[in-house]
Amino acid sequence: KNGSNVHLMKMPFANISAEKRKEFVKVFQEENIKIFEESLVELQELLSKYNPLLILSFLTNYNLMAFTHNNEIKILGEEYRINQSDIEICQALILQINSKELKFEIPLGNTYNKVQELLGKLTLSNHYKQMAPEILDMNDEESAIKFTQEYVKMHTQTVRNWGSFEQVKIISSEIYEKCDELLINNYGFNSSNVICVFNHLIKKSEKMANVRFENLQKLSKIKNSKNLLDYYLELINNEIQDKDETYQYMILKKPKEVLLWIMSHYDLRLTDQYTFNIDNIADELNIEKSVIINIVKNFGFNFGELESFQTEHIFLGNPIWSKPIILLSNDEFFCPMPQMFFSFILKSFDNLIDKIDKEQLSDIKAEYLENKIEEIVKSKFPHENTINSMKWKFDDHGEIKEYETDLITFIDNYIIIFEAKSGKIDDSSLRGAPKRLKRDIEKLLLEPNIQSKRLKDRLEYLVLNPEVHDELREKLNIDLTKVNKVLRVSITLEYFASLQSNIFELENTGWIPNDYEPCPTMNIADFETLYDIFDNPTQIINYLEMREELERHIKYKGDELDLIALYMDNHLNLADINPEFPLMITGMSKKIDDYYELKNTNPEIKKPVPKMNKYFEKILNQVEDRKPDGWIQIGSIIYRLFPDDQIKIINML
Numbered sequence: 332k333n334g335s336n337v338h339l340m341k342m343p344f345a346n347i348s349a350e351k352r353k354e355f356v357k358v359f360q361e362e363n364i365k366i367f368e369e370s371l372v373e374l375q376e377l378l379s380k381y382n383p384l385l386i387l388s389f390l391t392n393y394n395l396m397a398f399t400h401n402n403e404i405k406i407l408g409e410e411y412r413i414n415q416s417d418i419e420i421c422q423a424l425i426l427q428i429n430s431k432e433l434k435f436e437i438p439l440g441n442t443y444n445k446v447q448e449l450l451g452k453l454t455l456s457n458h459y460k461q462m463a464p465e466i467l468d469m470n471d472e473e474s475a476i477k478f479t480q481e482y483v484k485m486h487t488q489t490v491r492n493w494g495s496f497e498q499v500k501i502i503s504s505e506i507y508e509k510c511d512e513l514l515i516n517n518y519g520f521n522s523s524n525v526i527c528v529f530n531h532l533i534k535k536s537e538k539m540a541n542v543r544f545e546n547l548q549k550l551s552k553i554k555n556s557k558n559l560l561d562y563y564l565e566l567i568n569n570e571i572q573d574k575d576e577t578y579q580y581m582i583l584k585k586p587k588e589v590l591l592w593i594m595s596h597y598d599l600r601l602t603d604q605y606t607f608n609i610d611n612i613a614d615e616l617n618i619e620k621s622v623i624i625n626i627v628k629n630f631g632f633n634f635g636e637l638e639s640f641q642t643e644h645i646f647l648g649n650p651i652w653s654k655p656i657i658l659l660s661n662d663e664f665f666c667p668m669p670q671m672f673f674s675f676i677l678k679s680f681d682n683l684i685d686k687i688d689k690e691q692l693s694d695i696k697a698e699y700l701e702n703k704i705e706e707i708v709k710s711k712f713p714h715e716n717t718i719n720s721m722k723w724k725f726d727d728h729g730e731i732k733e734y735e736t737d738l739i740t741f742i743d744n745y746i747i748i749f750e751a752k753s754g755k756i757d758d759s760s761l762r763g764a765p766k767r768l769k770r771d772i773e774k775l776l777l778e779p780n781i782q783s784k785r786l787k788d789r790l791e792y793l794v795l796n797p798e799v800h801d802e803l804r805e806k807l808n809i810d811l812t813k814v815n816k817v818l819r820v821s822i823t824l825e826y827f828a829s830l831q832s833n834i835f836e837l838e839n840t841g842w843i844p845n846d847y848e849p850c851p852t853m854n855i856a857d858f859e860t861l862y863d864i865f866d867n868p869t870q871i872i873n874y875l876e877m878r879e880e881l882e883r884h885i886k887y888k889g890d891e892l893d894l895i896a897l898y899m900d901n902h903l904n905l906a907d908i909n910p911e912f913p914l915m916i917t918g919m920s921k922k923i924d925d926y927y928e929l930k931n932t933n934p935e936i937k938k939p940v941p942k943m944n945k946y947f948e949k950i951l952n953q954v955e956d957r958k959p960d961g962w963i964q965i966g967s968i969i970y971r972l973f974p975d976d977q978i979k980i981i982n983m984l
Contacts, residue, residue, distance in 0.1 A: 494856025
């Protein structure tokens with residue numbers, strides 16, 4: 332009914348003794364330590380011997396290059412590809428090699444596949460070699476903490492997007508433009524210079540990749556060996572060694588064989604897509620050359636510069652995350668993954684600005700997040716009463732305490748409390764360090780939730796007890812007797828390994844208070860997407876309402892956009908789901924991800940919308956237009972109906 336399937340599997344170790352289990356885990360760990368060490372040595376040898384720039388270009392082009400098909404984003408070689416994180420590891424390993432040891436030989440035919448295979452082995456064995464037999468002796472709380480550590484580490488290593496590309500650019504620009512004076516005075520560039528350069532590198536490399544793809548398509552349509560060779564040689568300006576001998580040899584081959592040779596030879600020019608000239612970039616962007624030079628130096632490494640960096644730390648603290656450029660000369664640089672800058676843009680700018688004025692940056696972020704939330708809320712609720720930075724007092728067993736709530740919105744008979752947390756997630760937390768991880772979870776996820784719950788409890792008490800005097804009544808300036816529902820939302824600036832959307836993962840860690848009641852928690856990009864993807868205020872409020880109920884009763888695996896996509900399918904009507912089993916929704920957000928990706932090149936693309944019977948949709952539109960008393964509640968009741976049930980009701984009528 333809701334598109335979800337549950338499969339029961341037998342526990343493979345169910346009838347094995349504890350001692351045998353430990354023995355198995357120990358052997359498994361030792362095997363993976365051996366695989367890791369052997370793979371690393373073999374990989375380092377290949378990267379030293381063969382042209383590392385060509386290897387990086389090949390891996391990037393054939394694993395990360397996307398194309399559009401039927402309004403969906405597809406990856407070239409999707410079934411067999413490695414992740415961007417694997418290629419990042421490869422780049423760091425290359426930068427560990429002393430520049431004098433790099434031979435830059437042309438890779439043989441199977442070299443690329445071997446490098447790709449070894450990277451996959453290296454990543455997997457690095458994970459498995461940490462599975463020590465001692466994990467079997469852990470109690471429930473220790474196991475839960477260990478699981479949370481591994482969950483966060485997995486996200487740190489592999490997950491790169493914390494918002495759509497345009498969102499990331501806009502949000503980052505809005506934050507760091509307030510730090511431009513600091514950046515210019517200390518580094519010789521401003522935030523927009525850096526964003527502009529890396530955005531240009533992406534467009535430039537994509538344009539060259541598209542031209543290359545179009546050329547290969549044209550070549551594939553030529554069915555004559557001579558014509559194939561003539562066209563290709565003209566395409567590359569006859570730049571080929573032993574041209575005459577090669578031509579005479581290849582012209583005798585079948586067209587398919589010639590085409591395969593051409594594709595292989597054309598790959599040798601892949602580095603052109605990711606090699607950039609400083610003078611050209613300065614001219615194309617109309618930015619001073621000195622500014623481009625400063626950006627390249629601050630966001631780049633020389634060959635061998637990571638020679639002393641520990642290989643083990645690359646997986647969870649890769650230095651190239653904030654320095655994705657490889658410096659080649661005074662005039663040229665190499666950047667195979669310019670998009671990496673945007674994945675780690677907050678970290679990159681923070682690293683620069685923290686050295687100058689950490690406190691000012693913290694204040695800028697806090698003010699920005701609160702203002703951004705208000706801007707987003709008013710984009711859908713422009714005529715509603717909204718109060719920001721509201722201070723209120725509460726008598727806690729004779730002790731008067733003062734609190735501050737970031738934003739409150741009143742719409743119809745609903746109150747929505749918004750709490751903002753702009754704090755930075757410590758790098759060691761993202762590497763799974765338990766003390767730091769616990770502290771950041773408390774600071775960014777639990778504290779704002781507890782704060783909003785405190786206000787919700789007080790408001791609900793005042794609603795039920797109209798005779799009780801409280802200065803809150805005057806501050807809110809509304810008739811609390813008409814309030815039907817108080818909702819809460821917490822918004823973070825940074826993406827916390829999707830833990831904010833999966834707080835139940837922490838339930839057995841001992842880190843969550845016993846009386847903790849979760850509310851929808853998301854980062855600012857997902858919050859903005861929620862308000863953008865849904866056209867009607869009723870949809871947004873119903874989503875938040877259903878999301879809060881789901882948070883309390885259903886376990887699930889997925890992030891906020893997966894939940895929004897699930898809502899589009901079934902309005903989060905999950906009555907038939909067994910709460911004992913986690914609902915696997917990871918990947919459901921693809922239609923939302925694709926929409927925002929394709930929207931940049933195709934403004935006419937249709938927005939994904941929640942399933943809704945046209946009859947009920949018409950009723951909802953009329954209710955929203957007329958806005959009778961209780962109109963949000965009426966809409967919420969209709970949205971609670973599963974789409975299939977709406978059809979049944981219409982048929983009955």
